[in-house]
Amino acid sequence: MSKETIIEKIWNKHVVYKEEGKPDILYIDLHLIHEVTSPQAFEGLRLANRTVRRPDLTFATMDHNVPTKNVEEIKDKIAKQQLDALRENCSEFGIKLAGMFHKDQGIVHVIGPQLGLTQPGKTIVCGDSHTSTHGAFGALAFGIGTSEVEHVFATQTLAQEKPKTMNVKVNGDLPIGVTAKDLILAIIAKFGVNFGTGYVVEYTGQAIRDLTMEGRMTVCNMSIEGGARAGLISPDEKTIDYLYGRKYVPKDEEAFEALKEEWLNLRTDDGAKYDKTIEIDATKIEPQVSWGTNPSMVVPITGKTPKISEVDNKDEVMRALEYMGLEEGQRITDIDVSHVFIGSCTNSRLKDLKRAAEIIKGKKVKEGVKAIVVPGSFLVKEEAETIGLDKVFTDAGFEWRNSGCSACLGMNDDIIPSGGRCASTSNRNFEGRQGNGARTHLVSPEMAAAAAIEGRFVDVRAYSFA
């Protein structure tokens, strides 16, 4: 038998129909939806007198614009209308909804894995570009637009061009104090914001194997920031252990054993060929901080903002420095922050919060810095509270919030004010992303925690041992 990558194995199994010169029609195993990108798709169904083909393969939650404090009263009327529309649409078409106050509610890319809906080998889509997160489990998962949401509703399939395959090989081990977030930021810094366009990326190498499932989710999450619609990691025992016993994973031992074998067989075959391979040395990676307005504008904490004379894209760099209110050649450790946001589908899982809490324990948020923690899901919040993490954060002066996408994209009230400078564990530092005129610096949870205490960026490797 020919040797295949996991990407080809999943793709080929899901092709419903194939025709020369046309995209393949691909079956979708799991369709996750939320309030922002679904209303127009439901409306489209109604106008065409169509229905949802497989409501049982569809799962809804509310995350993008839910408030994270004073949750009982949604002041934003238009946001409320969107949430109401989702509730009504799910009820009309028979779709399971984990809405506000439901114990399964949370950021769609946090709850999928947490509930065991995300499983190896599945094709998973959602009207959100960070759907690539689910690739951490060896699923083929990608973000789609609203027309495609409607297409999946009506047909449970998508017409898709077969993507090219890329191996992103991470050699060696990550040094102590360097995280999955630093790794993916370093990858995007090195290869650019569109290295993955047209590809599905598989992350391989020892450093990837050594990551926790949470770390793998962080890496796959940001695949889209490198232009790849999907990024994934072949399943192994860690994947299996994570999924065992989850709500929507078969409880029957025999059924689980059979699934386990199927899942492990998805691994890329030894000697399988990719269309492209790129490599990075993990041992050289330091904690990273973004300085600019796209996720490739990133330097190590020991570094400086670029010098205009030393870059090719002068206009872009000048514009970015101006927006960010930074000088060329400025030391990263000389940048003060006014806000800290720990949360988002990139870094809001229990392990992320635990690691940040270790840095914060017994310390205080620097005066004048506004710091918030937004757990990724209702369950993450509950688990964190059970082990007292909320107390660690609030004692230090952080606000402890309810779950949602929050200040990652500022659709709710969690907005960074114009000119505010935020150390953020989210995934995008675009202009205005966290609020009009807001300045975002992407970092790991540990680096965000340390920045909260010091009021500026510091090297967490020295900091945590101090």
Add this chain to the structure above:
Amino acid sequence: MEKFIAHSGKVFALNRENIDTDQIIPKQFLKRIERTGFGEFVFYNWRYDDDGNLRSNFHLDDEEYSGASVLVTGPNFGCGSSREHAPWSLLDYGFKVIIAPSFADIFYNNAFKNGILLITLDEEKIEEYTEKSQSGDFNLEIDLKNKWIKESSGEITPFDISEYHREKLLNGWDDISLTLLHEDKIKEYEEREVPVGII
């Protein structure tokens, strides 16, 4: 979807690379539950300052560009979020054709599904068009049937596009109807693979 066969219109050039969907339509405008009405908010934070006044360093609203329907821009246009509000807002504003050296994947799909023609040309040509458009009266005629772009001077530039996308636009076909032609295959797949539902 409306058929797209040919289009003539004024060019507005936005000479920036990696324009993300957060810039095309900022998040505060994503709460509508309709597909229409986004046009006035396109590039909002670049067009308006914090007080809602037009910025002088962004020219989309300058009189000479009024009615522009062809956007010429830099590489990796439409990167970032999957929000289809981005093509909705561009279309609603009046842009029917976007020409760039490259586009982000999700945006590419989203735009075609709304009948916007995306054309990929090399950077030199983009620079030339950008330069010419500074006058405010640079028009292009785009013929999808024959795959060429014509300037008022008569100069013609051919372009490539996948036959699949071209045929869909020319006929105004929508994807769902096309896929449903193969509904029997979907059924066969479901009988063979038995996807397990969420219970």
